[in-house]
Amino acid sequence: MSMYTASSLKSELNDRGWRMTPQRETILQIFQNLPKGEHLSAEDLYNHLQQMGEKISLSTIYRTLKLMARMGILRELELGEDHKHYEINQPYPYHHHHLICVKCNKTIEFKSDSVLKIGSKTSQKEGYHLLDCQLTIHAVCPACQRAISPL
Amino acid sequence: MSMYTASSLKSELNDRGWRMTPQRETILQIFQNLPKGEHLSAEDLYNHLQQMGEKISLSTIYRTLKLMARMGILRELELGEDHKHYEINQPYPYHHHHLICVKCNKTIEFKSDSVLKIGSKTSQKEGYHLLDCQLTIHAVCPACQRAISPL
DNA sequence: TATTTATTGAGAATACTTTTTAATAACTCC
């Protein structure tokens, strides 16, 4: 749960016998510069890259997202849509959680030190090495409460 | 976040112009009787039903799982596999959270009153109607920390 | 620089989930 740079990522990859590539560096940069509150799907990232003139294949994007999520660099989020979203996994005090409307998927971010503490305490107690902890609140937003619901 | 019975489910469905069916009642019962710590995928549920001699189609299962999740009766869980898992959404003090190994998907359940409080406080503050809150901790279990990792 | 092999890109394949359709059956209102 610390900050990554291109070179620290390279070190960690090389230590495990893996390789740093321009594709991985580019993807890391995009997430590092992503505005607060934005979350990218694989397809979003693909489009984002195309607009920048970068050509990275969808296969590579999927592979890289999964790799970085398992390394703890990215967080994999379920925001109620039919695909995963990703964002950079920031340490305290930028670490945050999500409140999601199950009907319209509107998402609000919020912080909580105590959740972070519970996460590290719990993983420590079980001997797990912590990568990320996310509190996801499923609820119905004010607008959807008023709407006559088709589901 | 309260306990459902077949008749309370029927009432809530009818209030919205929907219908109670034997399929929905059967599926509710299965989740109510599921052993602590067990989570079912759509396919798991389908097989479970077949063994009971019940014939409910996969489409109906998918529809019912989504319906009950949106109603707050079931929790939809991402346990690291390529499909969703479901369990009954129990109120305090049975409500719990999950610690997941990102490498082998081993899952441990744990309780936390304070997370529950944060969940209700946060949703209330934003005017959201709370359905469920889940703290998901992504980590590496002791066994996988020792293993030479292919990823 | 040469060697090794992890990684990439393109497309094919897979797997999960949703949609479509006609038939059925729950609910409502007499």
Place this chain on the structure above:
DNA sequence: GGAGTTATTAAAAAGTATTCTCAATAAATA
């Protein structure tokens, strides 16, 4: 209780996100 309305079901087809395959490329290492 019975008739009418329409939500729900089963089965199959379709859709879509994600993974896999494989030959070509290029990072790491010495």
